[in-house]
Amino acid sequence: MKKSIVPLILLIAISVLAVFMPAIPTAINTEGMNSGDVAWMLAAAALVLLMTPGLAYFYGGMIDTKNIITTMLQSFVAMGVISVLWIVVGFSLAFGEDLGGMGLVGDPSTYFMFNRVLDAPLFGTIPLVLFAFFQLKFAIITPALITGTFAERIRFKSYILFIVLFSLFIYAPLAHWTWHSGGFLFKMGVLDFAGGTVVHMSAGFAALAASIYLRNKGETKSPISPANVPFVLLGTGLLWFGWFGFNAGSALSAGALAASAFATTNTASAAAGLAWILFDAARGKKPSAIGFCIGAVVGLVAITPAAGFVTIPSSLFIGTFAAIISNVVVHWKSKTSLEDTLDVFPCHGVGGAVGMLMTGLLATQAVNGANTTGNGLLIDGSTNLIVIHLIALVIVVAFSFVGSLILLKITDLISPLRVTAEEMKVGSDYSQHGENLFPADFSNLKEEVA
Template sequence: MESKKSIIPFIFLVIIVVLALIFPGVPGKTNHQFDAADVAWMLTSTALVLIMTPGLAFFYGGMVKKKNVISTMLQSFICMAVVAVIWVVFGFSLVFGDSVGGVIGNPATYFMFTGVLDGPNWPGAPTIPFALFAMYQLKFAIITPALITGAFAERIRFTSYILFICLFFVFIYAPLAHATWHPDGILARMGVLDFAGGTVVHMSAGITALASALYLKQGNGNGGHEPARVTYVLLGTGLLWFGWFGFNAGSAFGATALAASALATTTAASGAAALAWIFFDAARGKKPTAMGTCIGIVVGLVAITPAAGFVTVPHSLVMGAVAAVISRLVVEWRTHSRVDDTLDVFPSHGVGGMVGMLFTGVFATKAINGAVTTDGLFFGETGLFVAHVVGLVGSVAFTLIMAFVLLKVTDLISKLRVTPEEEEVGLDISQHGEKL
């Protein structure tokens, strides 16, 4: 039975190769006009967002036990392979294809990237090639499932994990991304703003992480959760912070003043969050730690992501500081609960994303971005804030329910959790036959 299961992925790969031969994706002649500066910036931003996934690998890898470092890091790296293939075959279509009821794209629209290399410019990115827009968006799709891995670190089977991220992409990421970023998406039509992925990336990953932690239950506590390499965490944080400028400023889709504004808000929010985390710990008699500083930085980056191109720089300071304190309180609650979200993905990304989404409804203003049709609550208007509250509740409910369903389906097809013996010896050896 096991040998039959092991050949199934190979059969899928053969099918994809055959499809690539049938649909070669040869472009026709194009006469589209592009802006060279915008193209250069977006090529750079695409590379910056991709480097965030290896950064995440170091960030998570440094936090786990030494016997699970390789496995944890590989869970991030494998997303770059798995999601890239799905994206080319039908994933891009699910997100940006012709809308089906505002909840998903038609998978046939750009099947096997047909019409992408020579396609018309995307309306929201009119000065860059459509293919570049598609590749930039791919990097967001790659890092999202990788973010979840911190919740079930040290206790998930690698093959089951691959199946789960495929299901996650199709049934959670793609619908949320389409609903939010496609002009005909249901959340977009409601007026929900998400500049660079607070809802699409961080909330979807954070809520799924919570469901995963609850479903897989607590891990083997032998040896505690002493981090293997705090220096890896610092390195990963640096790479994430560096790449996040492509994540947020790149979402302006051009070398423009809006990109500069998004870069400024990103810098300010992450700095304020790091300080807020340290000061909050100091007020409670705790020493300032490298881990706390790094997590604070990431929480600030998460919180500003949906608002980066919609709010002023002073307001980004508020967002970063408040998000850090709230996330820190949730971490404290989590440590005293039975929820084994190993690396606190939900407090960092789920809670940080929700705070960012709500604050976008508070501080967004037309003065920063003309795409904002109604100013936020801070400026005396309520429409945007109400839309964000409704969107938040709907997104959380959808993600949480769907995540539990997908975890159960995956578990039925391929057992999710490693055996106690495999967990004890470590996933590096039990899943990959490697060690540091």
């Protein structure tokens, strides 16, 4: 049997299994449901999903013309792959009943194939199914973030296998640790409002692992000329817009906390975009469109864990210093052998870590007394929260980095990760998908391959 037919057979088998799952109840519990919260969370979930196409444009505009389609498709296909995986077992692993009472992972049988999700008690004031699909959008964009690291260099089928493994063995456990009431980081008192740890640090340090694993030792890295700067601007706009659902939606209700998170999100992004280009100017570089866009995204990353725990002035501080720190790391990385094509590690790994530490410094119960486990060090001098976050930082970095290295090796053994030199020459758009940004170039590409 050809290996290429196995995924199709697997999808067909899952689809057939779904037909025989128990029927949903005719009467769904609505007692305690708030229609305003439901409306806001439906909108927020849609906003978060929009971030993945935004990411596709953001990354696609930065890459060269012969790899635009494959780079963008890697984001889009994550919407399909992770959606199916989440229904089957992903949601259970992340938010199912704690397996063994150890706070490490959810019981995969809790909501297998979304059984019991529709007839479950409300999650606060919204249906559990709505919470599950809101969280699905986070699960989709996390592996998609990593694509900026191995843009141009990875086989498409190997990418699919890697994001499945990453979602099952890195993302779902981290979500359980941090956001499930039985998770051990949750019990420690770690604060992560919207995914600085679960989303950005996991993707960022997986990116670092990939940049080490896939680097070409002894070879000079070729600079990449962005194919379409307006694509980058469009992608940034979509990400910024969608991030309001990402952060403000994480309040899980339409109230003052959502409004506060909305405000801190915009403020941090604005400050970071300005800080990036001003820092570039101070170093003698011209302020660039791509610089502002990268800075704005770094600000969004850094405010994510803190959005519902800090004041609006604090978000200004977080965005500014996160951008400067990430900018310095980007400059440092350019002098190393690391092959992080689109700087995922400096922007998401470092940006997420900075945001996590800033939360330990600046979180205040005046903003979110109900969910804040303590004030930050710079608020009242308490060291408890920052110490907890430092410990969690080490755990998450080690787990995401080492775990991703292992998964990259497993993927490589099953399906070689790297494209060949010939495939890289003609570009992944043609070699992986038989498509090209400019169809007229097909004849030339065929000649090169021949």
